[in-house]
Amino acid sequence: MSVRMGVRPRHVTMVAAATALLAPGCAPEPAQTEEDEAHIRGHAAGMAAHHLCAGVFVVGRDYERSVEEVVAQDIRPFDRFDWQDDFEYAVDFETRTASVSGDGLRTQYAEYNGDQGCTILPAGLEDVTFEPRVVERLSPDPAVTAWPTGDVAAYHDPPPSEADMAALGAALDWAMAQSEHNTRALVVVYAGKILGERYAPGFTRNTPQISWSQGKSIASALVGAAIQAGHLDVGLDDPAPVPEWQGVDDPRREIRIRDLLNMSSGLDFLNLGSDPELRWTHAHEHSRIYFEGIDVFEHAIDQPMDTLPGAIFRYRNSDPLTAIRIVRQAVEARGEDWLTYPQRILFDRIGARNYVLETDAWGNFIITGYDYGSAWDWARFGLLHLWDGVWPTPDGGSDRILPEGWVDFVSTPAPGAALRNYGGLFWVNRGGAFPRAPEDAYWAAGAMGQYTAIIPSRDLVIVRLGPSPGDHGAYMSDIIGEVTAAIDR
Template sequence: MKKLLISLALFSGLLIAVPPYFLGFSLFNLGHAVQVATSLSAKLACSARFISGLDDQQIVSDLSSYSPVTELVNLKYSDTPSQVSADLFGLAPTVATYRQGLGCTIEFDGDDTLYQMASQPLPEPDHAPWPKGNRVGTVNPNIQGVLESILAEDNRNGLDSRAMVVVQDGQIIAEAYGNGFNQTTPLLGWSMGKSITAMMLGRLEALGKVSKNDTALFDQWTDTRAELSLEQLLQMSSGLAFDETYAPGSDATHMLFTAPSASDVAMISPLDHEPGRHFSYSSGTTNLLSRYIHQTLGSDPAQTMDFVQTELFVPAGIATATFEADASGVLVGSSYLYASGRDWARFGLIMANNGEINGQKLLPDDWVSAAKTPNTSDNEKSYGYQFWLNQGDEQLRWPSLPVDAYAMLGNRKQSVMIIPSTNTVLVRLGWTSGDYPMEDNYKVLLDAILKAST
């Protein structure tokens, strides 16, 4: 009945008669909603198919968790070229194209930046011990049993956990995967990409190319925004206005699904608060950081991709990661990084090791320290350089976890938890649309680790 009502409404123009909850979006933004539905479907289906290797049924199920209207989107897959096209009863046709090593990007008329780039070769797997390579011989049977029980319980409860990894003292001691997923499956981290964007800036700082104190960040900012510092953007305390609501008509959905340049959306944001005084979570701010990285590296998408590989992925032993750019060639740092559970664990290990991995120092000690230090805003201090912190406010964010815990977090309850005091990294990747007992599950794992070590 729901699909029938929507179909009739769309074709007859009687949208005012359809309750908004049937559609999953406000009728006042119908035009943008239809475009978002097809663009979101084409983009996510393309990446799921050509990066993660998911089948059509899984893709449709994943999309439907965002809005019932996506169930009505017509998806067509092509292998030559590697594309996914989407439309809603013929409306808002959208195409997303996959390029090896570059991922999937929505196509926009007249924007051929990525067409000028060659596909990037994927690294060959390394058979050295993890984290340099993919050979894991350090599994603790007791912790493995606990982790498998957690993942099985998650999935009995419909929480759709897909990959979980436990790293202790620099070694993988347990890992578990849902049906259809394994240790090499690249999975979307959503907002965990924000933390990796920050780490790219940390690497640039180590190379002397940027400083957290940089101001006059963009030529487009000729007003008081020129006084904003890179650190204020990293801490999301810039004071820039940005609508993070994920609904048709918002800045966030326009940025991710209907704008050729994600960073352009936030570039025009005015100041809404005094810089440094107000924390406001903003994916737009992260994409400004991506834009700053892009211009620092010569405004050349090929140079940015090369930097990511040679200065971060390759030294860390990361071989499954794809960091996607928008149609303008700028990385969508807020949202579009795919990597396996083991590779997300490597990102966490870099931070747990104070910027070092595989004998290479990638991030300065003082940068890592600043990244996990509370910001100085008046309203929410428990956020560092694109990392969520346990401490900083009157109450701990995760009371049952160690005070010094901090994390990368992403939509659908993705997480990489870093706990310096126990030398632990915990990873969970999945597709949960509601609540997820992250803190409880991680507490169980930490207790098991402590018990195993005594």
């Protein structure tokens, strides 16, 4: 069964041009021909095909109704997707594919592969090159297992005396009422249990939602968990074991694990931001992974250097992707299955049952943006870090998942972060990025306002999910400010 529709939203002309964002000699050639224009618009169509596929199959809306709903609610309203007035879209529920086409474009396809989510199919491929895996969720039954691994007794009952529940309720209601931010899930965890939560219609605590670059923080945790388990035999200050970088005269052999996690590798990996004239171009190396259907791991490592490792923090997908490639190689060298590894080594151990880490056509996790998690998944992920990487087990024991000192590392500003705003694939508040948050706050953050904030001094984790087009940083700062004000410590 297939559903096909055409819509007529706004049109954005895409012309690649050199701007001040680019260093001299690095600017892409202007796209002046119809062929160039079609190529650039095709990238927008590819990303739209992915989002349509994932919005229907991964998030799990009511099928036929969801097709138009995803375009109307998740893609068309947002400038970042550049939906074109000639785009048409289709979802085939038998082949579990989504497609987007337009005048003069090669139709772009995304394919749903179960627990590996949706994958953009590059030209020349009719299917992914790997065998999709069923990722079993092996945590104990949440209905009969105590929080935090299960759902039993997840809430404070009664609420702690220091919490002004009326003020907290008003803060959460205010946050949900800011309709321009499209908040779909908001959860406050205090002193280890849930103190308050709100959900938009159609979304629940277990609905997987696109979390964008919050996945970078998952990448950090996976590196830490692999080290703690002895599956990855490296330390933070060891050189990154990337075989392609080990030539005698290759400066990349000096890049450390620490540098990758601090996003300070020195790799020349252009991030051209969201300028509408540049964001869909081939030169935008940082974002190509989201719209071109390329091998994201090879794309990440196949870059020269343009500055010394550790010197400068620069927000670039190359670094976390390289870190996860290192984990993949170590895991597969042990004869273990890569596609189920994150669930086994991390998610099962904290009772997170709804994460979906999407892959490219070669089975590489696009963990820097194409990851889906539910509000309670992220609450548990935040608690793992609040509790210094140690998880209380259902039998009353404890499980050290992250190495001792790991949380201190990820929540400490990178030496190259001049604004003291970035740590080990987490954003940090030491430089006051969120004025209304305590200085020790740090957070996983993703595009369009996805946040899991961890505030050790207040024993708090705050999760916010949903596609916000506005100034979501100020909005999240206000949420944290109102919540902390409602709990008098």
